[in-house]
Amino acid sequence: MQLTFLGTSAGKPTKERNVSALALQFDQDNKWYLFDCGEATQHQIIRSRLSIGKLDTIFITHLHGDHYYGLPGLLSSKKLDKAFRSLNIYGPKGIKKFLECVLDISEEHLGYILKVTEFEAEETFVFDKFSLKVLPLVHSIESFAFYIKENDICNKLNEKKLRAIGLEPSSLYAELKRGRSITFKGEKLEPKVFMLDPVVGRSLIIAGDNSRPDVLGRYMEDLDLLVHECTYTQETYDNLPVKVLHTTAKDLGIEVQAKRVKNLIANHINPRYNKNSTIGVEMIYNEIKRSYEGKLFIANDFDVYRLGRDSVIEKLY
Known part of the structure; x- marks a missing residue:
């Protein structure tokens, strides 16, 4: 499972970070999924190793501009790239009206099927390789997180055990994988006897504001x-003249430690934390680490991470 961060800034783009967008790819899959689509996300995709032509579904966490203003440009460019594969968009109530308005006023004829689904909290959707549940968050407008559970792999044969009785790889393997009994050397073989224990699918949450x-x-x-x-950071938040509904590094660190979260990637970083400032992202990292003992990363644009089946995460580049 691979994650590519296309935008990691909060509210507005900076010289270092674009606004929110995250790509998710599953092993041995010919498509990918986009979570949020802030302004200029299509530019970020061009600069990455991703292909718009293989984009299958977009999920929008909430309707603040830095999370979805990039949709019109991306949809139009997809047509210009002659990427006519159908596209699905899932978002909160209002996303359909927004897209209908933009496409109508611009007289844009996409040339491909665009299916828009407006979800509600607690809804669950099933895809080829995973299921996704919509979870409500606390923000100034309706905002959501997506709990993603990869499908368990339940059809792995114990090839060592089969070879031990003289059955080499053949079409009979496929029959066992389909759950059908077979006959070999006059003996009936039941599939459950030759199946490995299920490989439990990975779990992750991609949260909005x-x-x-x-x-x-x-x-x-x-x-x-x-x-x-x-x-x-908590100090910055405490000194804000007007409080906004966002998470502090202190609160995040305490909560993920209490829930035994194995890996954490923090993003949506306020522009004040940058390389040219006296306060950098290391302040966010250090504040989380005061409470959290798990693996922690502060995402930058174009960071690519791989989450292994052993729950170990590594930054690829």
Whole structure:
């Protein structure tokens, strides 16, 4: 499972970071999924190793501009690239009206099927390789997280055991994988006898803007990976003249440690934390680390991470 961060800034783009967008790819798959689509996401895709032609589905966490203003340009460029594969968009109530308005006023004829689904909290959707549940968050408008559970692999044969009785790889293997009994050397073989234990699918949450990570509750317990906003350090937040509903590094660190989250990638970084400032992203990292003992990364644009089946995450580049 691979994650490519296309935008990691909060609210507005900076010289270092674009606004929110994250790509998710599954092993041995010919398509990929996009979570949020801030302004200029299509430019970020061009600069990555991803192909718009293989984009299958877009999920929008909430309707603040830095999370979905990039949709019109991306949809139009997909047509110009002659990438006519159908596209699915899932988002909160209002996303359909937004897209219908943009496409109508611009007289844009996409030339491919665009299916838009407006979801509600607690809905579950099933895809080829995973299921996705929509979880409510706490923000200034409706905002959501996506709990993603990869399908368990239940059809792995114990080839060593089969070879031990003289059955080499053949079409009979396929029959066992389909759950059908076979006859070999006059003996009936039952599939369950020659199946390995299921390989449990990985679990992750990709969250939109949220001021209270604790609302994710039991879904965070022993989670393989949490991707969550971390807009401010606690000191910065406490000194804001006007409080906004975002997570602080202190709160995030305490909560993920309490729920035993195995890996955390923090993103949606406020522009004040940058390379030319006296306060850098290391302040966010250090504040989370005061409470959290798991593996932690602060995402930058174009960072690529791989989450292994052993729940170990590594930064590829």
